[in-house]
Amino acid sequence: MISRRDFLQVGMAASAIVGASGFGNWARLAAQQSLTQDQLLEFDTFGNVSLIHVTDIHGQLKPIYFREPSINIGVGGNKGVVPHVTGADFRKLYGIADGSPSHYALSSGDFSSLAQTYGRVGGLDRVATVIKAIRADRPDAILLDGGDTWHGSYTCLKTQGQDMVNVMNALAPDAMTFHWEFTLGSDRVAELVEQLPFAALGQNIFDAEWDEPTELFPPYKMFERGGTKIAVIGQAFPYMPIANPGWMFPEYAFGIRDEHMAAMVEEVRAAGAECVVVLSHNGFDVDKKMASVVPGIDVILSGHTHDALPEPVQVGETIIVPSGSNGKFVSRVDLDIRDGRMMGYRTKLIPIFSDVITPDAEVAALIDEQRAPYLAEMSEVIGQTDSLLYRRGNFNGTWDDLICDALLSERDAEIALSPGVRWGPSLVPGQDITREDIFGVTSMTYGQAYRTEMTGDFLKVVLEDVADNIFNPDPYYQQGGDMVRTGGLGYRIDVSKPQGERISNMTLVNTGEAIDPAKSYVVAGWASVNEDTEGPQIWDVVESHIRKLGTVTVQDNTNVDVVGV
DSSP states (O other), X not given: OOOHHHHTIIIIIHHHXXXXXXXXXXXXXXXXXXXXXXXXXXXXXXXXXXXXXXOOOTTOOSOBBOOOOXXXXXXXXXXXXXXXXXXXXXXXXXXXXXXXXXXXXXXXXXXXXXXXXXXXXXXXXXXXXHHXXXXXXXXXXXXXXXXXXXXXXXXXXXXXXXXXXXHHHHHOOSEEOOSGGGGGOHHHHHHHHTTOSSEEOOTTOEETTTTEEOSSSOSEEEEEETTEEEEEEEEOOTTHHHXXXXXXXXXXXXXXXXXXXXXXXXXXXXXXXXXXXXXXXXXXXXXXXXXXXXXXXXXXXXXXXXXXXXXXXXXXXXXXXXXXXXXXXXXXXXXXXXXXXXXXXXXXXXXXXXXXXXXXXXHHHHHHHHHGGGHHHHTOEEEEESSOBOOOSSSOOHHXXXXXXXXXXXTTOSEEEEOOOOOOOBBOTTOEEEHHHXXXXXXXXXXBEEEEEEEHHHHHHHHHHHHHHHHOXXXXXOOSSSOOEEESEEEEEETTSOTTOSEEEEEETTTOOBOOTTSXXXXXXXXXXXXXXXXXXXXXXXXXXXXXXXXXXXOOOOOEEEEOO
């Protein structure tokens, strides 16, 4: 097998290139001069098969800032292991130098300062450059999209995903799988899938009425590359009707369906597949468990939980490759397939530093074409931020704190609830906040901001249910994103406790009084999965709040006391 040292090409080589750069304009210039596109793309071609993986792009066509989480708690057998290692511990684990490009790309510490040094990341025109470079080296490389592609931006919402379809088609994937795409509604999803020039895969997407696989989403596709037969099996997000509104796609049922996955692996092996690749939107911990219970999988390309690791994790004979989110990374996976099995592999997680990688001119023009009809409206400046605005984290992010503040203020509520979703670019202090930025963290097809009353007892039930979706020690019961964000409500959570016993010490922040189980409280929230939810759109609520503030300053959030870690 390839050595650990070879896996660390990004982290170690990039650190050696630029060292521990300082801050400010000089450091930014030095970084741009020292870190080159050729160095980011450098790779010792290996074996006879190449895979290219992108996932969780969330509608981001242009370069952005994106901060990795500082808190990512693992429970059960995943406690204290990647991807549940963050910050300085993560950098120590992988030998990443403080202040290096890999520190900035893969870790959260000193993010605002390092952002001034290394600039934005992503941009599908830069991703196109990387993909074309890999194909120039390995012309028959298989490009696979892990889903959460047609969702998450102003233009994606306005075009019902057409902007992303148009641009991704230009990148020429070989297959994709799905999650948030289904929130466009089943009719629109079918319309888009039918026009795709590549495979739309989902072994776990079943007809809800007949409980059998669908024709629109075949379970797998066979490829012959490098003299080898390769099967790519799609695994869509298993918990669609729980995490998202089932009424939007009533024809479909999902689930993990690992027994059906095992049958598909056997089927493709019987058909001559020498390599089995699962294109997954399970989430990393679920993928680890699936690898342990389904034999015969060589590679799982992992999506959904937005994890970015500089080397794969191996479970038995299966390697699991996570590739980050928002167009921030591209993974290259080279495989040596001989005598019907994987003999070795070499991978590289390529960070898309947008100031370093030259944009592909054709794709850049296509991106601008998609954005042109909406550019004036979405570019309007709504306010400025003095704070780093980010979303990632198990319990809160400053973007979510701002959204909760907007709900409390604009909807005249005592308590605010905001979903613990992971998508959305970051903003660094001093940036303007545009309408596009607001949509980048609120854009969805069920964004109504409701206002209702909930008893203290019901609020605890809500928190307990979400907590179990995240901190159940069995990954197959982890159905959510991160913890629901709260405004005006403080609580203690013991992640080591069983279901129903994790939440305590619930308090009303403004008064410090304990939440009364029998008392009703005015609650504002958004992204309800209920079909008849009424209220203004969340992006309008947030825009109104930011306009009134002018300049946003988000205070440290100490309302959640986390124990049992």
